[in-house]
Amino acid sequence: MRRAVLWTAGAVASAIIGVLIGWKLEPLLPADATCDNPVGLSPVESRVEIGLDLGEYPADPVTGTDFVAANLVDGDPTTAWVEARDDRGEGGELRFTFDADDDGAFDDTITPTLVCVRNGFVKRPDLFRANARLSTVDVTTGGQTHRTTLPVKGADRMLLMDPLGLSRTPTAAVTLVIVATNAGETASDANDLAISDVVFYTSGG
Numbered sequence: 612m613r614r615a616v617l618w619t620a621g622a623v624a625s626a627i628i629g630v631l632i633g634w635k636l637e638p639l640l641p642a643d644a645t646c647d648n649p650v651g652l653s654p655v656e657s658r659v660e661i662g663l664d665l666g667e668y669p670a671d672p673v674t675g676t677d678f679v680a681a682n683l684v685d686g687d688p689t690t691a692w693v694e695a696r697d698d699r700g701e702g703g704e705l706r707f708t709f710d711a712d713d714d715g716a717f718d719d720t721i722t723p724t725l726v727c728v729r730n731g732f733v734k735r736p737d738l739f740r741a742n743a744r745l746s747t748v749d750v751t752t753g754g755q756t757h758r759t760t761l762p763v764k765g766a767d768r769m770l771l772m773d774p775l776g777l778s779r780t781p782t783a784a785v786t787l788v789i790v791a792t793n794a795g796e797t798a799s800d801a802n803d804l805a806i807s808d809v810v811f812y813t814s815g816g
């Protein structure tokens with residue numbers, strides 16, 4: 612009897628520890644949190660460095676508008692990163708690393724609970740329609756990869772953010788691999804993949 616009680620207590624303790632570890636490794640998403648209403652979540656405030664093998668489309672010589680990767684993490688819907696390949700960047704990679712302690716080294720671990728993308732060039736409806744958008748993307752965090760196919764949206768809904776599936780584990784990098792894209796509608800820009808923002812949220816705060 613005593614042994615059974617001890618075993619039960621041990622099982623209960625194991626279950627509690629398991630839940631705690633599970634919570635630690637894979638924090639639950641607040642039930643109501645979405646990209647457009649991230650209630651209960653905090654945006655990652657760290658400075659972000661972006662490594663990419665897709666290039667940056669040259670700045671417009673007339674307007675001076677640039678298309679650098681930093682536009683992905685400036686929180687400004689009117690700025691976008693545009694790749695510089697002849698195709699639409701399929702197979703290319705965006706790798707985000709974080710300087711949470713602000714010591715200048717982008718080597719800190721974050722635990723993302725929600726990663727949201729503002730897909731396409733959302734500055735204006737004509738630019739949104741003209742340029743290519745993400746279709747399918749693989750997100751790797753903590754060595755685990757999740758694939759997301761984004762909804763196809765009209766320009767009337769272009770400002771809404773889309774969540775990317777991910778493993779909510781502590782990670783030193785969030786890597787996006789572009790698996791598939793949708794072409795734009797204007798011949799001159801149809802092969803230029805544009806992403807306006809990527810936003811990282813954590814449940815800490």
Ligand SMILES: [Ca+2]
Pocket residue numbers: 682683684685686687688689690691807808
């Ligand atoms: Ca932006």
Ligand SMILES: [Ca+2]
Pocket residue numbers: 709710711712713714715716717718719
């Ligand atoms: Ca650091």
Ligand SMILES: [Ca+2]
Pocket residue numbers: 694695696697698699700802803804
């Ligand atoms: Ca291109």
